[in-house]
Amino acid sequence: xMKTDELIAQLASRAAPVRPLPSPAxxxxxxxxxAALSAVAGIVIFGPRPDLDHMxxxxxxxxxxxxxxxxxxxxxxxxLLLAIPGSESSPVLRGASVTMGALWLLMLAVFVARAGNGxxxxxxxxxxxxxxxxxxxAPAVVLFRMLRRxxxxxxxWTSALAAAAxxxxxxIAVQIVCPVDDAAHALLGHFGPVLVVAILGAATARRMFR
Numbered sequence: 001x002m003k004t005d006e007l008i009a010q011l012a013s014r015a016a017p018v019r020p021l022p023s024p025a026x027x028x029x030x031x032x033x034x035a036a037l038s039a040v041a042g043i044v045i046f047g048p049r050p051d052l053d054h055m056x057x058x059x060x061x062x063x064x065x066x067x068x069x070x071x072x073x074x075x076x077x078x079x080l081l082l083a084i085p086g087s088e089s090s091p092v093l094r095g096a097s098v099t100m101g102a103l104w105l106l107m108l109a110v111f112v113a114r115a116g117n118g119x120x121x122x123x124x125x126x127x128x129x130x131x132x133x134x135x136x137x138a139p140a141v142v143l144f145r146m147l148r149r150x151x152x153x154x155x156x157w158t159s160a161l162a163a164a165a166x167x168x169x170x171x172i173a174v175q176i177v178c179p180v181d182d183a184a185h186a187l188l189g190h191f192g193p194v195l196v197v198a199i200l201g202a203a204t205a206r207r208m209f210r
Contacts (some may be wrong), residue, residue: 003185028077031080038138064104075100076161077141078094082161101164104191105191107185108191111186115183122188123185128185132170132190142159158205159201
């Protein structure tokens with residue numbers, strides 16, 4: 001029977017060099033660059049809306065755009081922090097991600113209520129729904145690869161936040177591309193994928209990190 005010292009020596013002789021992961025902040029910056037490239041590519045492919053210069057001064061256009069940016073950044077940072085056991089000293093960042101998403105949803109709901117016509121007559125939102133997911137696929141792949149190299153313990157939270165961050169990156173691009181100003185359209189077509197894919201991410205978390 002092999003002795004403990006011999007077993008340790010044998011395992012040590014087989015061990016490959018381990019490269020420490022960069023800090024969550026460094027990896028968040030790297031992911032942000034990848035997400036920005038994907039968003040720019042989406043804008044180039046689909047083309048920015050022709051009145052973009054004018055819309056940049058409109059609150060109903062700018063506030064959802066800012067909400068998407070903040071949601072993407074905070075959710076990605078939270079997922080990368082969760083992927084390192086012991087790094088999350090408090091759930092503040094997770095709470096901020098959920099709060100930001102809720103504020104984004106509430107903002108769009110208020111815009112829908114102010115418009116006064118509800119969801120009557122909306123059209124073309126499935127096109128934007130698909131575009132958000134298409135643009136968000138690359139950031140999702142990059143982020144999940146980063147997370148799989150770490151050791152996430154809260155799989156459901158990590159997967160949901162990563163999925164939400166990637167889709168929010170897609171929503172940024174679609175907000176700049178989409179010529180439709182209807183709030184109900186934005187709620188279903190721009191924010192909808194963020195919520196749906198985040199739920200799917202939570203539901204398939206164990207498979208994602210298997």
